[in-house]
Amino acid sequence: MGIDEIILLEHGSGGKASQRLLEKVFLPYFREVPLLDAATLSLGKQNLAFTTDSFVVDPIFFPGGDIGSLAVHGTVNDLSMVGAKPVYLSAAFILEEGLPMEDLKRVVESMALAAEKAGVKIVCGDTKVVPRGKGDKVFINTCGLGLIPEGLTLSPQNITPGDKVLVSGPIADHGLTILASRENLGLEGLKSDSQALNHVVEALISRFSTQIKAMRDPTRGGLASVLHEFSEAAKVGIFLEEESIPIRPQVKAGCEILGLDPLYLACEGRFVVVCPGDIVSDVRDFLKQFPESEEAEIIGEVVAEPKGVFLKTVFGGTRPVPPLSGEPLPRIC
Amino acid sequence: MGIDEIILLEHGSGGKASQRLLEKVFLPYFREVPLLDAATLSLGKQNLAFTTDSFVVDPIFFPGGDIGSLAVHGTVNDLSMVGAKPVYLSAAFILEEGLPMEDLKRVVESMALAAEKAGVKIVCGDTKVVPRGKGDKVFINTCGLGLIPEGLTLSPQNITPGDKVLVSGPIADHGLTILASRENLGLEGLKSDSQALNHVVEALISRFSTQIKAMRDPTRGGLASVLHEFSEAAKVGIFLEEESIPIRPQVKAGCEILGLDPLYLACEGRFVVVCPGDIVSDVRDFLKQFPESEEAEIIGEVVAEPKGVFLKTVFGGTRPVPPLSGEPLPRIC
Numbered sequence: 001m002g003i004d005e006i007i008l009l010e011h012g013s014g015g016k017a018s019q020r021l022l023e024k025v026f027l028p029y030f031r032e033v034p035l036l037d038a039a040t041l042s043l044g045k046q047n048l049a050f051t052t053d054s055f056v057v058d059p060i061f062f063p064g065g066d067i068g069s070l071a072v073h074g075t076v077n078d079l080s081m082v083g084a085k086p087v088y089l090s091a092a093f094i095l096e097e098g099l100p101m102e103d104l105k106r107v108v109e110s111m112a113l114a115a116e117k118a119g120v121k122i123v124c125g126d127t128k129v130v131p132r133g134k135g136d137k138v139f140i141n142t143c144g145l146g147l148i149p150e151g152l153t154l155s156p157q158n159i160t161p162g163d164k165v166l167v168s169g170p171i172a173d174h175g176l177t178i179l180a181s182r183e184n185l186g187l188e189g190l191k192s193d194s195q196a197l198n199h200v201v202e203a204l205i206s207r208f209s210t211q212i213k214a215m216r217d218p219t220r221g222g223l224a225s226v227l228h229e230f231s232e233a234a235k236v237g238i239f240l241e242e243e244s245i246p247i248r249p250q251v252k253a254g255c256e257i258l259g260l261d262p263l264y265l266a267c268e269g270r271f272v273v274v275c276p277g278d279i280v281s282d283v284r285d286f287l288k289q290f291p292e293s294e295e296a297e298i299i300g301e302v303v304a305e306p307k308g309v310f311l312k313t314v315f316g317g318t319r320p321v322p323p324l325s326g327e328p329l330p331r332i333c
Numbered sequence: 334m335g336i337d338e339i340i341l342l343e344h345g346s347g348g349k350a351s352q353r354l355l356e357k358v359f360l361p362y363f364r365e366v367p368l369l370d371a372a373t374l375s376l377g378k379q380n381l382a383f384t385t386d387s388f389v390v391d392p393i394f395f396p397g398g399d400i401g402s403l404a405v406h407g408t409v410n411d412l413s414m415v416g417a418k419p420v421y422l423s424a425a426f427i428l429e430e431g432l433p434m435e436d437l438k439r440v441v442e443s444m445a446l447a448a449e450k451a452g453v454k455i456v457c458g459d460t461k462v463v464p465r466g467k468g469d470k471v472f473i474n475t476c477g478l479g480l481i482p483e484g485l486t487l488s489p490q491n492i493t494p495g496d497k498v499l500v501s502g503p504i505a506d507h508g509l510t511i512l513a514s515r516e517n518l519g520l521e522g523l524k525s526d527s528q529a530l531n532h533v534v535e536a537l538i539s540r541f542s543t544q545i546k547a548m549r550d551p552t553r554g555g556l557a558s559v560l561h562e563f564s565e566a567a568k569v570g571i572f573l574e575e576e577s578i579p580i581r582p583q584v585k586a587g588c589e590i591l592g593l594d595p596l597y598l599a600c601e602g603r604f605v606v607v608c609p610g611d612i613v614s615d616v617r618d619f620l621k622q623f624p625e626s627e628e629a630e631i632i633g634e635v636v637a638e639p640k641g642v643f644l645k646t647v648f649g650g651t652r653p654v655p656p657l658s659g660e661p662l663p664r665i666c
């Protein structure tokens with residue numbers, strides 16, 4: 001059976017198959033569900049952001065984090081990316097029968113610590129248990145609620161030719177770390193970038209306000225997928241400078257060994273920013289003051305034509321960066 | 334290994350083991366998580382209710398509903414039980430590789446219909462896919478946001494001797510239907526009571542306001558577990574009249590055959606109300622006007638002593654109704 005008849009792993013990739021599932025199955029019924037990571041709503045007297053994310057990462061413990069801290073960071077960051085200040089989280093657990101209690105405690109403790117560091121409160125929860133072989137250790141859903149400052153208009157549709165693109169730090173750390181950890185690949189020096197971005201994002205917006213045109217965290221589908229989303233929303237072209245894109249040497253080497261393109265690998269603590277060209281150096285210098293984004297770089301520019309995403313390689317050529325298809329790395333979040 | 338070293342199915346029962354898990358593992362870290370089904374919060378200028386629930390029901394389709402409609406009803410009802418008007422829902426799916434797309438479409442369509450009937454909007458979503466044998470067809474998490482009317486003070490701690498207890502309709506339909514459906518028991522005439530209660534609850538509160546002391550939907554752990562929670566919170570005794578408790582004949586017969594006590598079986602469209610004795614007939618007559626609660630009955634009374642939950646049997650005796658321990662029916666929601 002084909003991709004339209006049965007659920008395949010690639011339906012969870014964040015790439016073309018995910019998009020197709022959304023369009024064919026969910027959007028016809030859930031017309032209010034936005035393509036963004038968080039919905040912006042009004043409830044009574046308050047404008048707020050509301051987001052949901054389930055975490056099924058395998059393994060549940062990995063260098064740089066675990067499923068608990070990841071669940072907090074992922075949801076906090078989804079709120080931050082629409083400009084909201086994260087305030088409250090929910091935490092719902094689906095546990096597999098036989099999970100050692102010590103593992104659960106370690107995950108819960110890690111969630112609590114991550115929430116405290118991010119300055120958010122976990123205010124409601126739920127626990128279900130499924131029989132052995134009907135789940136996988138622990139799955140966590142976190143929903144987030146955040147406050148939206150008045151007058152904020154972040155949207156990829158604001159992007160225009162002449163804008164510049166920044167990334168807040170090295171890409172692909174999280175995706176490659178999870179893969180190497182799951183498959184015991186023996187790659188050295190890898191560590192997830194999983195972290196909460198709300199403090200640096202709040203500072204950025206407070207400083208530059210509506211000059212920031214769009215932000216997004218490159219999780220499933222990686223940097224390439226975020227830039228494709230921006231390119232399609234704004235009907236523009238985005239040209240990346242390969243040599244400007246920050247990638248740790250061990251990540252680059254690991255990707256070369258495995259034949260993976262780091263442009264498609266997930267980060268869980270980085271964000272992409274688009275702003276006008278005349279302030280991009282100020283934005284970069286501002287970001288570099290914060291530990292979360294001290295390795296921020298300007299990585300590309302926005303043009304009117306040709307549309308799409310392109311990479312100017314270190315060898316002087318230019319190649320298109322196609323949209324992600326298939327599932328390169330399942331269960332990285 | 335014992336109940337404190339490893340996760341067992343009974344940790345998901347809603348009974349003593351669940352309570353122990355909450356106290357030993359979650360509450361030390363998540364101090365803000367209430368024992369109620371929904372948290373009541375203030376966000377900016379608005380008081381609101383926020384709740385999360387994951388649904389892992391097996392089978393995913395059953396007489397009277399499916400995992401999609403159940404996920405909407407369960408979350409809407411959790412908001413209603415704290416007196417909130419449900420407004421927004423999230424919908425997060427964990428799909429098992431190999432799930433037929435038609436099954437997913439049927440679930441999504443059912444969710445959308447249930448949300449429309451309840452008058453709530455599904456505003457954000459997420460989809461993850463896990464490999465075969467690492468999940469079970471589909472799990473759904475729904476979070477809910479609701480508006481809290483000013484001045485409402487629902488709480489089991491309001492309950493005092495002389496109060497009366499009502500239930501909005503026949504108990505145990507959902508729990509027994511799921512069990513019979515999963516195990517192909519061939520019991521006739523069973524149908525889940527899964528339904529949204531927000532419309533009738535809003536009308537009830539609008540009519541009786543703060544005279545309604547406490548409400549709760551008897552889901553996991555059934556009627557007995559809700560009454561134990563009330564008894565402990567208010568430090569009172571609750572005496573039930575066995576002959577007044579509405580139970581359909583086929584449910585009663587099924588429970589007798591299987592040796593199950595309907596007092597511990599889940600409903601997903603019923604609620605328990607506690608109010609002063611002098612208005613209880615008015616409350617019952619008011620509830621009977623609504624299709625969701627047309628079979629409402631007065632089932633018991635609150636006394637100062639002895640504390641605990643007791644059943645006056647049809648034979649004239651009185652027996653204690655102990656708290657639930659163990660897991661009678663896993664995965665009913």
